[in-house]
Structures are given as C-alpha cells and as structure tokens.
Amino acid sequence: MNAKVLMFHRVLPKSKFGGINAYKDRGTLISESFFESIIKKIITSKKRVLTLLDYHILQEKNEINSNDLVLTFDDGYKDNFEYVLPILEKYHLKATFYPTLKYCFEGNSSPLDAYYSIGDQLALDLEQRQDWITGEQKKHFLSLNYAGQKEFNHFLSKKHRKTPTNKALYMSVEQLKQLLSLGHEIGAHSYHHPILTQMSPEDLMEELARTANCLDLLGLPRDRTFAYPDGVYSEPIISKLKQEGYLSACTVEAKPVHSYQPFKIPRLFIHPDYDLTAI
Template identity: 30%
Template structure:
C-alpha cells in the first residue's frame, strides 16, 4: 500500500471516526462519460477520472452499501472512514460505463432513478446542452427568451451559454420548462432526434441484479418547491411504484431533485417522502451524516473532476468540517 494511502487512512481514522461518534460520507455522481466532454459541467466526470476516484475510495475508505451504512449509523456501529457512493437521475452511462468500473473495484453504489425519463426521455438540462451542441454559428437568436442574440461559434461560447440556459430554465414551472426546451431544440436541431442518454428499464433491473441499490428520485424531476403538494405527492408515489414494477422490490431510499434544502424542497416535502414509505432521504447539502442527522435530510458530497489525491483530501476536510445539521 502506498505511503500516501497509509497517511490518509491514519488521518481518516481521526477525522472520520467510527462507532457512536461516527460519520458517513455519501458521494454523489450523475454521469460517467466515456470521454471528457467540454460542454458538460465539471461534475459530469469521465471514465478515467471515475476509475481514479474509485481506486482512492477503495484504498482509503470503508465503502458500504448505503442501506447498510444507514443501519450502522443508527446503531452507532459505523466503521472508521465510512463512505457510500450514489448516482442521481438514471443516465445510460451509469450502466454501460460506471457499473463495470464499480464491479472491477468490487464496490457497491445506490442509483436514484427518475422513471419518467427512462427509455426515450431526455432531462431538461440535457435537452439544453444537446441543443446548444447542435447550434450553428455564429449567433443564436434567443430574443424570444429575452436574451437577445448569443454567440455560438465555438465550444467556449456554447459551454457558457449552455450553463446559463440550464440555470435559466431550471426553476420555470414544469410545463413552461418543457415548452422552452422544446422550442430551443427546434431552433438548434430542427427535426433531428434527441440522443438516448437515459437507461431503459432493463438496465435499471440489471443494476439491481448486480447488487446495486435502487432509490427513488421522483418521476419527472420537478423542483418540488415549484409545484403543489398534491402534485409532488403524486410524482413521488408514482416513481416509487414504477421502480417496484421494474425491479420487483420497493425502494427504501429517496433523493430530492436538485436537493437544496429550503430552495428545492421544504419540510413539507420531507414529510411527503416519509409518508410515501421511504426510510431515509438524501439532499445535496454538503457535509457528513451523523447519528444526530435528520434521516430524511442526509447530506452528501459532490466531488469535482479532481485527482484521486485531491479527492481524498476534500473528503477528509468534508468529514472534519461537515457535521452541521441539514434542516429544511
């Protein structure tokens, strides 16, 4: 074992203790791309970098299935340097790229799936990114959005515009968000088919068959604070039932879409998730979970596309400073 790994393990035993005072780090990923894509945000990691992350995780941490880790957390029996791995949304590359890497390293993970996009669906952020990818320069007329003429003649310009538009449409009402994405696609890509970026149900079932946990992530990925409570309840319940139909097992874990407390979900939505029958839920607030954490508002850590050494340092820092409670 490299000396750096031994040093990290020693530091991790102090910064991420076990037992009754133990803490659990939960990593969150979305896509694992075959190769780096300059149009994607930095949190969309490529296969080589993800493999490095998993090497570091296996070398320096005790990687646990999230359901088991939560049992140990509640019982005060976590090992030192406890870590779980999660994925959000249900991208096809989770199965074709991430799963083989996880299996090679013999690591478990939990996949939170939006059932409404499985098969031929495409999430709104990907409609934006893939539309801008296909835009023909030098400019794109976005005056219908109040954004005027925007340059799209090179990758850097497209990358900046894609990031801006994703944030622009994210918090629109669901129907308006869909209509905006449809019009943007038509303006940039015409009648071309949208790329199939999401898993099909058979791939979700295969993840479960390989021992991966499957969790809920709503059916249509709404920002829960932007829809009514009855609509939110229906979307949460529909998603859970669909996952049960696909895998033959009712999911016990849930991830809030976008996941920021008091911005993307509130205490009322936390209670809806509990009412739906889930045993725990994760947010995207940074930190580590402890026995004092709200089991329905667990923090996670989103690693940027960094080297394995820097990732380990980030995780240890997060374990040391991330014990504040998450509360909506």
C-alpha cells in the first residue's frame, strides 16, 4: 500500500502575485485560497497526514493504508513560512519541507529566481514567454552549472537592460528552526539545487557534505529524507544517498508504483489547475 505524496512549491495570496509571474505560469505558485481548499478537502475526507519520514517508518512496519497522505514543500521559499505554516497550524497538520539550504543560510535568491525575474520584466509574446519558462531557453539554463547560470543571467540582463532580483525569497535559518520546533520535518533538497546527475563525483560529494553540514547546524536528527532537485536521479545517486544514511527520497514522477520503493517515491505536482478529485 502506498500513500499519496503531494508536492507544493510556492503559496501566496492572489494579491501578491504581481502582474507577470513566472512561478505562476510555470505552475509552481498556487494561491493561498486554493491551498486552503486543498487542506479543507483533506480534512473532510479524513485523511491521515504524515511526514515523509513517518511514511517511511510506517511502511517498514507495514502500517500504511490508502487513506494516508504526505504534504511536501520544495525549495524553502519564505511564503511557506508566511502563508503555509499558519494554515497547517490551524488544521493541526505536519508537513515536510525541502529547502535549498544555500539560499536560506545566505539570505539571498537563486540563479533561477534571478532568471525568472528578468523575464517577468519584459513584454514577451506568448511563444517567447513559453521559451523562457519551460522551453529551449529554460532547458539550456538548467543544463548550466551555478557559475554558468549566473553568467547567462548576466548576459540576459545586459541584453534586455533589466536588473535581476536579489531579494531574500527564502526562509531564514531561524524560520527553519521554528518549523522543526513545531514538529514539521525538514529534509534534504541539496545545498544549491544542482542537477545531481550532471555533477562530477567530487562535486557531488561536496554538495552532499554541505547539505549535511547545514542540516546538522539546524539541529536536525540523523534520520533524514531527500527530494531530488528537479526530480533528477540515477542508480549511482541512489547508492550515494544510501551510503550517506538517507532513509528515503522522493521524485517528481506522478506515476503510481505498486510496491514501495523508498528511493523512488512518486509525488503529485499540485499546480493551479490541479483537479482536486485526484486527491
């Protein structure tokens, strides 16, 4: 038996979406009211809401039933603290958060945030907009490493004469600690959100060491779960995570698997047009 694992990213009141918003167009931003309607549906259908870690522990004991559900939040945007947390507390639910630790610890934003912010300032037509958010240009951006993404942003910024954002968009260390103290789970989502399969073995080791160090600094217990950045993984990556002591890891694949595979846990991507009857 498997639980349904829901995947969220950003949640904001509609009034804060602004004019053009890449996260909304990409589907990684939903409104606060839509989020609360999902939670209300979960409550009225009497689901048992678990953290990803509890899900793993109960799987080991064969105590999962089809009524079980997990709420996960990727990337660690501070809107999770401002708008998600009050709703979770209101309904007494615990969730799992997968913050991108570098940006939380440094109090800045990621190259992807900067990239989106340049596009949001431009009067692009539908096709150009699609290229920027999900098309070839976006794929090119994601294929670059951290330095390459920064360089590409610099190029776009000069070309279009727009300054990218460098606002603190992520939860602070204090906010992450508060989530922990309230009984929510924090899991690993890497240090700076690289595509893990594109890294050299040395860089991967460094990335995982930095991730573990940040989680240690948060005072996180050693039983930890992982969420693959952009959902990308391979068998060698799984072996590495097992060596590092992780108990399970979630993907971004929605297809249900019949048996529980701890390092290939599927998730349902909850976007603004998601059909709630599937929950």
